[in-house]
Amino acid sequence: MTDKQAGGDVRLSGISKTYGSFTAVHPLDLTVPQGSFFALLGASGCGKTTTLRMIAGLEEPTTGTVRLGDRDVTALPPHKRPVNTVFQSYALFPHLNIYENIAFGLRRRGIKSVKKQVDDMLELVQLGDFAQRKPHQLSGGQQQRVAVARALINHPQVLLLDEPLGALDLKLRRQMQLELKRIQTEVGITFVHVTHDQEEAMTMADTVAVMNGGRVEQLGAPAELYENPRTTFVANFLGTSNLLEAEVVRNTDGEVVVTVGGGKLRLPAGRCPDATATGGKVLVGIRPEKISLAPAADVDAVPAGRNSVTGRILDSSFIGVSTQYVVESPAGKGLEVYAQNVEHRAGLEPGAEVVLHWNPEHTFGLDAAQAIDAGVETVGETP
């Protein structure tokens, strides 16, 4: 199976899509390595679905080319591309039973003996007992699995998934995420997955491309994107970031020192944008779970060499595994801190004066020319 698909990278070069005066996708270069699980992540309207549909051939690119391996498929209609799609609403054929839905692609290619393959596929998605049912007699999760089976049975070079888990409830989503990941590992086909759920993208994909306004903001492994966001959008859209406006005081010996609200913070020069000279503005970021919280009275107990700022707890919410604090500080308003609930700690109630401290290595710097809250509100939308 893998021999047949050798060199099956998806290569998009200079691909773009405009509708009248609206540009859905700006010229884009993207390579999806063969066999990888690739996620296109972004809020609705960011061009991720359009990009996917251009790979499927359902949308004609305004400029650029789509290549599968070394074959240019830009001009091919969908039915001639070795690519299959799992649609957002599944788009199962309501007049055909599950068996015939899954056999559809094979039959269209003139394959006569489909029984063995369909049975194998039904087994893979654990729906053997449902072969004779009609799609509307199945639950959402089962329909979703049929949609995956119907696409996978054709052994496409690339499987495209358009928000396939969007209609499922949270528990089922988690289950299907693992299921899809298992199937992908089992069949070894390239998956391109479109989603607006950052958690889904991070748990499933090997590589995530974060899209915003028709452009790819950043591309990389989930941990890489999370730890080293290069734009405020990525910093805010993937998880939560505390971004502070800072001024550079010194940039020497691979270390940058900045002032924030009167205090000094240090961060590695390698995690800062290139053009940071003394006196320049920079946005300093720190993830909420990297911060430790201590009562102001214990300030002397903070180990030397750590970044620290003082503040006052505005609000705290207990959510089981952790407690989330909102802290007001001269460095910035509404700083978020997530503390693991390992043991109960006194003196961390709303109104308490506290000190926030963290390892300087965990601090990242961003170009101050961007909107500090890019990608913030869209996080609130994701279920």
Add this chain to the structure above:
Amino acid sequence: MTVTEAPPTSPAPARPPVHRTSVRRRLVPYWLLLPGVLWLVVFFVLPLVYQASTSVQTGSLEQGFEVTWHFATYWDALTEYYPQFLRSLLYAGTATALCLLLGYPLAYLIAFKAGRWRNLLLVLVIAPFFTSFLIRTLAWKTILADGGPVVEVLNTVGVLDVTSWLGMTAGDRVLATPLAVVTGLTYNFLPFMILPLYTSLERIDPRLHEAAGDLYAKPSTTFRKVTFPLSMPGVVSGTLLTFIPASGDYVNAQLLGSTDTRMIGNVIQSQFLRVLDYPTAAALSFILMAVVLITVTVYIRRAGTEDLV
């Protein structure tokens, strides 16, 4: 014990109203049904019973008719007028097929390709209804007139040779031939085909077309395997709405046809209004009803649309 012996206070007076509202609520569907049922009883069931009794009467207009359970009228009517029955089914069937051939592409276009023109096109489909059925049918008399431009063109192009060979026209005439009657029927019943087709096509999720294309179906295969099967409810209701009234129609045959193109509707009409042989007319009506019912039942069984609707 003390609990059961507790003096009955408010529950007793409170219960009856609750009971009454629930009765009233249960009666609501029947009240809603009443006007329709009354209408059907007065204008459908009673005439039907009356017709049934007429069909087994004997007598004459002068001496009056009497119920004599003379079922032989049915047999006589059938043996005498079976050519008109067959012709009716043939004409109505041909007209239905033509309506489907003409209507399907149009309904498809309105449902999937018309974009912002959709509503305008739908109005245009219904527009002929703003003019009387008779006037429109009479207009076809002019359109198909001997030596008129339409007939000239059909003659020159050679269409009439083909239809003559098929027995649909005679010589270089169209008027007063089966073709004229079938054309009239097709024209008059076309909207009844287009509207149900449109409704069922419009309900199809366009993503199903994309999915079929994505699964290696050529556009023509997508139509055959996805679009057409999913539009079957529309095809069935469209053909029924066309075939049933067309098989009982007599206006088209009367205005556009000749004595050789008489349909069963013409026979019934003349038996009732001119020959005044009420029993035969009533018997013919019942036979037509039975024939249509049987045809339709067989058709629906064959089409197998139960699990589509």
